[in-house]
Amino acid sequence: MKLVLATGNKGKLREFKQMCEDEVLPFSELLGEFDIVEDGDTFAANALIKARTIYEKLGEGYIIIADDSGISLPVLGGEPSIYSARYAGVDATDKENLYKLIEEVKKKGLTSTPAYYTAAIAIVSKYGEYVVHGWMHGDVLVEPRGSKGFGYDPVFAPSGYDKTLGELDDEVKSKISHRGKALRLAKPIIHMLRTR
Secondary structure, three states: EEEEEEEOOOHHHHHHHOOOOOOOEHHHHHHHHOOOOOOOHHHHHHHHHHHHHHHHOOOEEEEEEEEEEEEEEEHHHOOEHHHHHHHOOOOOOOHHHHHHHHHHHHHOOOEEEEEEEEEEEEEOOOEEEEEEEEEEEEEEEEEOOOOOOOHHHHHHHEOOOOOOOOOOOOOHHHHHHHHHHHHHHHHHHHHHHHHO
16 A cells, blocks of 8 residues: 655655655645645644545545644743644744744743644554654754754754754654654554555
8 A cells, every 4th residue: 555645745745755664655746736724623633634635535545644743832821833834824934933933932031941842643544543643842942043954943952952953964853853753653553554
């Protein structure tokens, strides 16, 4: 069965391809580009919405993988959480979201504050639905550093590191990232589904 990733996000697609030994196709190669309305109230709900939508269109010969992820800051009451990709507005760019987050932290009079990333990966196939989670804790800084990664990476320094995700190499990042941790939990499930 072919693995299909239910995302149009180029950064996520690149990360998944790096972390998966298997060939992963973006859904757009099979179905063209279209938006999926993510109106769930948790990361898991949104990941399942994406995976189910693509599975319904492609059918039984596929295993659909979808992730929903974001960053949460306790000092902001948990924001932006599931709204991370649209924190500065529905069509906001990564840069606009990043600078809104910086401004919100600065309003609290802080130069850094604890934060954590959550990733939920949903797997949908003819054999059922599965969801796994991964987390990464660290601090958000108000001064962006580095040009690697995407999203909030330039302001997030993982616990135990003095560099941001925007400065760390992909190899290090995939070992410690929320998405990497969730994907390591998802891999045995995907393997089981492919060998049934």
